[in-house]
Amino acid sequence: MTFLIQQTLIYAVPLMIVALAGVFAERSGIINLALEGIMIFGAFMGVLFVNLSQNAGWFIQAKADGNWVALQGFEILAMLAAALAGMVFSLLLSFASINLRADQTIGGTALNLMAPALVLFFIRLIANQNTLQMATGDSASWFMIKKTTLGFDKDADLGFIGNTLLHKVYLSTYICIILFVILSVLLYTTRFGLRMRSCGENPQAADSLGINVYKMRYAGVSISGALAGMGGFVYALTTANCTSNGDVAGFGFLALAVMIFGNWKPLNIALASLLFGLFKCIAAAYSSLDINGDGVYMLTQIGISSHVYRLLPYVITLVVLAFTSKGSRAPKAEGIPYDKSTR
Amino acid sequence: MNPLQRKEAFRKILSSLISIAFGLLVGAVIVLIVGLVNDNISLKGAWEGIRLIFIGILSTGRNASGTLTWGFNPSSVGNMLFRATPLIMTGLSVALAFKTGLFNIGAPGQYLMGTLATLYIALSIPSGAMPEVIIWLLAFLGGVLAGALWGAIPGLAKAFLNINEVLACIMTNWIAANLVTWAFDVSNLKNMVEGTKSGYIYKTTYGLVDGQYVSGAGVSTLKLGLDKLFPGSQVNGGIIVAILLAIGVYILINKTTLGYELKACGANRHAARYAGIHDKRNIVLSMALSGALAAAGASLYYLSGNTEFFWSTYQSLPAAGFNGIPVALLALNNPIGVIFSALFMAMLDIVGLQLTNLTAYNEYITDVIIAVIVYLSAFSLAIRMFIAGKAKKREAEAEAKAEAEGDDAEGDDAVEPAAEVLKGGDEA
Numbered sequence: 001m002t003f004l005i006q007q008t009l010i011y012a013v014p015l016m017i018v019a020l021a022g023v024f025a026e027r028s029g030i031i032n033l034a035l036e037g038i039m040i041f042g043a044f045m046g047v048l049f050v051n052l053s054q055n056a057g058w059f060i061q062a063k064a065d066g067n068w069v070a071l072q073g074f075e076i077l078a079m080l081a082a083a084l085a086g087m088v089f090s091l092l093l094s095f096a097s098i099n100l101r102a103d104q105t106i107g108g109t110a111l112n113l114m115a116p117a118l119v120l121f122f123i124r125l126i127a128n129q130n131t132l133q134m135a136t137g138d139s140a141s142w143f144m145i146k147k148t149t150l151g152f153d154k155d156a157d158l159g160f161i162g163n164t165l166l167h168k169v170y171l172s173t174y175i176c177i178i179l180f181v182i183l184s185v186l187l188y189t190t191r192f193g194l195r196m197r198s199c200g201e202n203p204q205a206a207d208s209l210g211i212n213v214y215k216m217r218y219a220g221v222s223i224s225g226a227l228a229g230m231g232g233f234v235y236a237l238t239t240a241n242c243t244s245n246g247d248v249a250g251f252g253f254l255a256l257a258v259m260i261f262g263n264w265k266p267l268n269i270a271l272a273s274l275l276f277g278l279f280k281c282i283a284a285a286y287s288s289l290d291i292n293g294d295g296v297y298m299l300t301q302i303g304i305s306s307h308v309y310r311l312l313p314y315v316i317t318l319v320v321l322a323f324t325s326k327g328s329r330a331p332k333a334e335g336i337p338y339d340k341s342t343r
Numbered sequence: 344m345n346p347l348q349r350k351e352a353f354r355k356i357l358s359s360l361i362s363i364a365f366g367l368l369v370g371a372v373i374v375l376i377v378g379l380v381n382d383n384i385s386l387k388g389a390w391e392g393i394r395l396i397f398i399g400i401l402s403t404g405r406n407a408s409g410t411l412t413w414g415f416n417p418s419s420v421g422n423m424l425f426r427a428t429p430l431i432m433t434g435l436s437v438a439l440a441f442k443t444g445l446f447n448i449g450a451p452g453q454y455l456m457g458t459l460a461t462l463y464i465a466l467s468i469p470s471g472a473m474p475e476v477i478i479w480l481l482a483f484l485g486g487v488l489a490g491a492l493w494g495a496i497p498g499l500a501k502a503f504l505n506i507n508e509v510l511a512c513i514m515t516n517w518i519a520a521n522l523v524t525w526a527f528d529v530s531n532l533k534n535m536v537e538g539t540k541s542g543y544i545y546k547t548t549y550g551l552v553d554g555q556y557v558s559g560a561g562v563s564t565l566k567l568g569l570d571k572l573f574p575g576s577q578v579n580g581g582i583i584v585a586i587l588l589a590i591g592v593y594i595l596i597n598k599t600t601l602g603y604e605l606k607a608c609g610a611n612r613h614a615a616r617y618a619g620i621h622d623k624r625n626i627v628l629s630m631a632l633s634g635a636l637a638a639a640g641a642s643l644y645y646l647s648g649n650t651e652f653f654w655s656t657y658q659s660l661p662a663a664g665f666n667g668i669p670v671a672l673l674a675l676n677n678p679i680g681v682i683f684s685a686l687f688m689a690m691l692d693i694v695g696l697q698l699t700n701l702t703a704y705n706e707y708i709t710d711v712i713i714a715v716i717v718y719l720s721a722f723s724l725a726i727r728m729f730i731a732g733k734a735k736k737r738e739a740e741a742e743a744k745a746e747a748e749g750d751d752a753e754g755d756d757a758v759e760p761a762a763e764v765l766k767g768g769d770e771a
Contacts, residue, residue, distance in 0.1 A: 033509070092718065102722035105446055105509055109668055110718035117710030124705040125377060249658040250520075253513050260510060307525035310657055311518055318514040321506045 002164045004278075007285060009173055012277025014039075014235040017176045018255035019262065019269045020183060021227035026264065027187060028220025029200040029213075030097050031335045033108025034090070035228050036252025037115035040244075041089045042229025043236035044119040046082030047132050047244040050074075054135035063142060068149040072171050075143045075237070079172060079230050086229015087222050089115070094221040098214055101337035116246040123246065131245040139242035145169050172234045183223070184266035196220055200331035203338045213338045228252070257317040264330060276313045283309035355675050358726040362673065363687070366716040370396050370708050377704070384703050392704045396712070399694030405701060419693050421569070421576020425647070427682075427689035429454075431585040432640025433667025434674065434681040435592050436494075436633040441676045442596055443629040444609030449497055449512030450637040451664025452519035456493040457638025458652055458661075459523045461486035461645055462544055466532050470550030470560040479562045479646060482547070486642035487635045493519060494634015495627055502623035508630070516664075520657050527654035534651065542655055548648040563648025581643035586682055588639065593678040605629050637664060669713050672720035688713065 018035055025032035032038075053059060053074070062070035093111055096102040123132045134142070147167045148154055158166055187193040198206040199216040207213050235248055258276055262269030283306045371393045378389025391411055395402060400419055403412045433450045440447035465482035472478075497511035527533065527544060534543045536556055550560025567580040596602040607615040608625040616622045640663060644650055670688055674680030691713060695706030719726065 096718065096721050100722040105448070106668070106672065106721040107718065109448065109665070110714050110721055113665060113669075113717055114711060114714030117707050117714055121373075121705060121707035121711060124707065125381065125703075247659065250517055250660075253517060256510070257514065305525065307521055307528065307657070311521040311525075314514045314517045314521070318500070318511065318518070321510060321514070322500065322504050 002160070003285075004281065005164050006168065007281040008274065008277045010170075010238045010277075011280040011284075012273045013173050013176045014231045014238070014251060015255050015258050015276055016180055016270055016273035017234065018228050018231035018252060019258040019273060020180055020266065021224040021231065022256055022259040023264055023266070023269065024183070024187065024196075024220050024227065025224035026259070026331050026334045027197045027200045028217045029203055029331060029333045029336070029338065030093070030217055030221050030224075031104045031108065032090075032093065032221065032224050032228075033105050033256070034093050034111035034115075034252075035224075035255055036248060036250065037108075037112040038086045038089055038225050038228035039232030039235065039248045039252045039255075040115040040119055040246060042082040042086040042232035043240075043248060044115075044123070044132065044232075044244040044246070045085030045229070046078045046233030047134070047236055047242055048126075049078045049081040050242060051132060051135050053077075054137075060136075063137070066149075068145070071142055072145075075171055076175070078237075079175065079233055082233030083226040083230040086232065087226040089229065090221050090225020093225075094218050097337060098217050098221075101339065104335055104337075112252075119244065120246040123244065131243050133241075133243045139237050143170060143172075143237060143242070145171060170234075170238050172237055176231070176234060179227075180266070180270065183227070188266070197331070199338075200333055203333050204342060207338075207340065217338070228255075231255070254313060257313060261317050261320050263324060279309045279312050282306070354727045354730050355723075357730055358723045359673050359675060359684075359720075361726055362716045362719040362723065365719055366712040367396060369715045370712040373708060373711065374704060381703075388702055392698060392702050395697050395701065396694060396708070399697040400690050402697045402701065411701065417573040418575035419697075421573025421578035423686065423689045423693050424569070424573070424582045425577040425579065425689075426692050427685045428581040428585045428647075429640035429644040429663045430666055430670050430685035430688050431582075431589055431682055432643065433637045433664055434670030434685050435589055435667075435678055436637035436640070437667040437671035438674060438676040438678060438681055439592060439596070439605075439636060440629060440633040441671055442609055443605040443625070444612070445498075445501070445508050445626070445629060445633075447494070447497075447512060447630065447633045447637075448509055448665075448668070449494060449515050449630075449634070450667045451660035452512070452516035453490040453493050453634040453637035454641045454661050454664040455516075455519045455523045455656065456634075457486035457490040457641035458645055459526055460489035460638070461642040462532060462547070462652060463526070463530070465547040465562055465646065466545055466549065466551065466556075468551070470552055470557075475562045479564070482562070482646060483639070483642045486638045488638075490638020490641070491631040491635035494637070495631040498627040498630025501630070502626040516660055520660055524655055524657040527652075533654065542653055544652040544654050546648055546651050547646050561648070562646065564643065564646050577647065577649050579647050581647055584643060585640075588636070589678045589682050592636070596678065601628075637667065640667075666713065669717045669720070672717060672723070675723075 018039060021038075022032055022035055059070060059074045062074070089111070092114075093104075093107050096107040097104045120130060123130060126132060145166070145168075147156060147158065150166060152158065157163070187196065195206065195211050196216050196219065198211065199213050199220070203213045206216070231251075232248055235251055236242060236244055254276060255273075258269055258272045261276075262272040374392040374396060375389050378384045378386060378392065384392075394411070398413070400423065401413050401416065402419070403414045403416045406412050433454060436450050436453065437447050461482045464485040465478060468478050468481070470478075493515060496515050497506075497508045500506040500511040501508045532544050534541075534545050534549075536545075536549070536558065545556055546561070548561045548563050549556045549558055550562070552560050564579040564581050566578075567583065569578045569580065569582070570576070572578075594602075596606065604615070604620045605625050605628070607618065607620055608622050608629070612622045612626075615625075641661075644663070645652060666688060670681055670684045673684035673687070691709040692706075695709035698704045698708060699706045
């Protein structure tokens with residue numbers, strides 16, 4: 001059960017934060033189809049940051065001393081680097097869709113094509129292979145929080161909750177959850193959030209009340225880019241052993257599905273990402289999953305193919321789209337370039 | 344074509360050429376910067392890289408003294424034609440959907456479903472059960488049908504449930520990726536004969552003889568003498584099928600009632616319905632046709648006999664599907680233009696291979712170039728306006744010189760930009 005919850009969280013957290021990234025862009029009126037591309041770019045820059053810092057000798061001493069607080073700081077720095085990279089990359093989308101009033105779906109598709117190409121081009125030059133890894137060690141030994149890092153004995157039993165939440169976990173998981181809450185509050189209860197959402201619903205009205213629609217949309221896409229970039233790195237850190245290979249296995253598109261399934265609302269998105277994370281986890285660990293610890297591999301005995309669990313999130317999203325398209329809470333003005341002269 | 348239309352068409356082509364030039368330039372600049380920064384690459388290496396980006400198709404490798412040699416390279420050109428085949432088809436798929444007001448980002452999924460059906464049919468019929476040509480045709484048509492059905496799903500969702508086709512297409516893409524992986528996982532079509540090729544499905548040249556797969560007993564597309572024309576390449580008759588289909592799509596869109604109705608629905612669904620056109624039927628039909636075209640690309644590619652399919656594809660979508668989008672955008676959704684833009688994209692592919700083989704650079708730079716071109720196509724309207732603005736400025740200056748009365752010119756100025764916005768909007 002502990003394993004199930006931890007693995008589900010590991011898959012759910014990047015989905016959740018990237019889906020929120022999608023919400024920020026769409027609420028401000030820009031469809032961010034480039035989530036996948038921005039994740040790939042963020043993952044690459046985060047891993048590159050880790051790789052270069054290690055090569056430069058930073059944090060090597062901290063690692064040798066077992067100074068885990070410094071190492072967690074290192075992880076946060078890498079997350080920030082990825083967020084910054086994602087934000088800069090997303091400026092390409094903002095510039096095209098806000099200033100040049102380009103087609104947002106095509107612009108997003110362009111970014112999705114560009115990210116893996118750029119990333120693989122540089123990875124091949126840097127590493128002479130198609131995967132960029134950490135310079136030394138792996139993500140578990142550098143960044144994972146274990147009982148022993150927290151000062152507990154190796155054999156100590158921390159109880160169910162302790163075992164689940166404090167042993168073999170990444171700080172990034174909790175940072176993302178906290179960020180998710182803070183940013184949801186920002187978007188739904190503050191003046192800034194209200195203004196941003198108004199730009200996605202009725203930009204003409206917002207403009208007439210003195211809100212700068214262009215600035216708000218830039219802000220929305222930039223926050224979106226930062227979150228997606230960070231989400232990409234968190235994905236690489238927690239599920240891909242801190243490596244980058246120009247691919248995030250369609251997580252960006254799955255996050256888009258989470259956003260739609262969650263009907264653009266934070267609480268629903270959190271639940272949806274947990275559900276989709278659970279499916280991902282079951283599909284990945286299917287045959288070794290012992291849910292209640294009695295030595296019976298229930299899922300294997302049910303005999304449903306792991307392909308079913310991989311398929312389900314997309315099928316469910318399509319079905320949900322079918323049922324909710326009438327009462328959808330999708331922002332009304334999303335995808336429409338704002339033209340001041342139509343006010 | 345009246346003068347206004349001709350001017351517009353000229354601007355469109357010019358904007359495409361500008362996109363291409365800019366994309367290549369970005370590629371060259373990246374190559375140059377990397378060459379300057381990277382110690383392993385000399386300035387001479389960077390210069391070689393830049394030349395390969397622009398005219399890599401004419402590269403014939405290196406001579407004994409290690410300098411690049413240039414000239415007509417039949418195997419490069421033949422491989423370009425071979426690689427252009429699926430791109431023409433996916434490009435047609437996206438272009439047809441664009442013409443009818445739909446963004447078919449589902450081409451990768453339709454391509455995968457075409458692959459699935461084609462390979463299943465081609466490899467399941469025992470060799471000798473029927474003539475090879477019949478097996479080939481059945482496999483091709485089966486793939487096309489599978490793609491049409493798969494494309495119809497987002498079409499139905501759009502027509503009857505008002506679901507954005509982009510979202511529906513993204514979902515069906517990933518469903519297809521998982522379905523195809525599943526179907527091949529439980530099949531016995533996985534290549535077991537060649538031990539080194541784990542994870543691949545048999546080429547269609549393998550045939551079922553007494554329950555065993557035997558190399559050379561299967562089917563492959565006829566070469567039609569093209570292999571004599573371009574020795575050492577993979578080219579086959581598929582390219583001719585693709586070109587004929589492109590002409591067919593051109594006729595369908597521009598010369599038939601159905602094509603007119605499809606375009607009318609794309610221009611304005613409600614107006615079309617008011618005019619007595621079945622808008623819902625046409626949306627489904629348009630997506631189904633698009634799906635069929637994308638799947639035909641997959642069928643032609645895998646029936647060639649020298650390509651094999653990596654079956655565990657649930658985490659990735661085929662690039663040939665996505666690359667249909669830049670092909671269509673560059674061709675401005677003109678089916679005949681698609682042939683040329685697909686050839687251009689296939690040429691970039693070859694250029695990438697040459698870069699990998701001959702220099703320290705790698706093939707991904709050409710994907711960057713493609714992405715830049717798509718990015719620019721997203722605001723081709725802005726580029727066209729810019730060109731038009733320049734032209735108008737020149738006209739205005741000429742007029743000011745002539746000091747004409749100018750009451751006509753004013754009227755022109757007011758109307759033209761509006762017309763452009765409308766036309767641009769139709770395509771987007």
